[in-house]
Amino acid sequence: MNLLIDPLPEKITIDDKEYPIRWDFRVGILYELMMLDEDVKGAEKPLLALRLFYPEIPPNWKKALEGIQWFYCGGDEKKSFSKRKGGQKKRERIYSFEQDAAYIYSAFLEQYNLDLTEAWQLHWWRFRALFQGIREDTEFAKIMGYRAMEISEGMAKEQREFYRRMKEIHRLPISKGEEEKLSAIESALMSGGDLTGLL
Numbered sequence: 001m002n003l004l005i006d007p008l009p010e011k012i013t014i015d016d017k018e019y020p021i022r023w024d025f026r027v028g029i030l031y032e033l034m035m036l037d038e039d040v041k042g043a044e045k046p047l048l049a050l051r052l053f054y055p056e057i058p059p060n061w062k063k064a065l066e067g068i069q070w071f072y073c074g075g076d077e078k079k080s081f082s083k084r085k086g087g088q089k090k091r092e093r094i095y096s097f098e099q100d101a102a103y104i105y106s107a108f109l110e111q112y113n114l115d116l117t118e119a120w121q122l123h124w125w126r127f128r129a130l131f132q133g134i135r136e137d138t139e140f141a142k143i144m145g146y147r148a149m150e151i152s153e154g155m156a157k158e159q160r161e162f163y164r165r166m167k168e169i170h171r172l173p174i175s176k177g178e179e180e181k182l183s184a185i186e187s188a189l190m191s192g193g194d195l196t197g198l199l
Contacts, residue, residue, distance in 0.1 A: 001075035
């Protein structure tokens with residue numbers, strides 16, 4: 001799909017039938033938040049996703065879920081929205097629609113003069129494109145840069161201290177699973193225990 005020449009999808013074809021989808025950017029944000037929410041059981045997520053996107057849930061739920069993933073990724077499943085900046089590790093998150101909501105709002109207002117609280121007809125794919133184009137001089141982009149920054153011994157001491165401080169200030173909340181793993185690693189290190197399986 002080419003955002004410049006193709007019409008933005010508002011329906012998904014499943015088994016030769018078109019099903020309308022909720023295409024507003026808020027739905028895409030809610031979907032991402034739900035998928036990252038560890039309080040929502042994994043088995044519940046597919047049904048909640050279907051209810052979120054489809055006013056009428058298709059009988060072929062497997063293809064319906066594939067359609068959601070296709071739509072969420074902007075028509076290309078190979079591209080992950082959460083990996084928009086180069087250099088970070090595969091699973092490292094550098095933004096959160098929950099924690100960074102105010103920064104995202106102000107970046108859109110500053111750069112595009114677009115008030116997201118009043119944008120009622122903003123397609124998810126348009127939102128993605130604008131999000132990916134946020135300038136590096138916005139506070140939100142700077143924060144993502146701090147989170148993605150790899151601190152190396154080659155940096156000056158003051159520079160390392162600055163980036164460590166910025167990473168701590170802007171650190172995203174750790175999930176329960178990550179917290180338990182870090183706690184287990186810390187306990188193993190303190191007691192001289194085995195780290196096998198923890199790293």
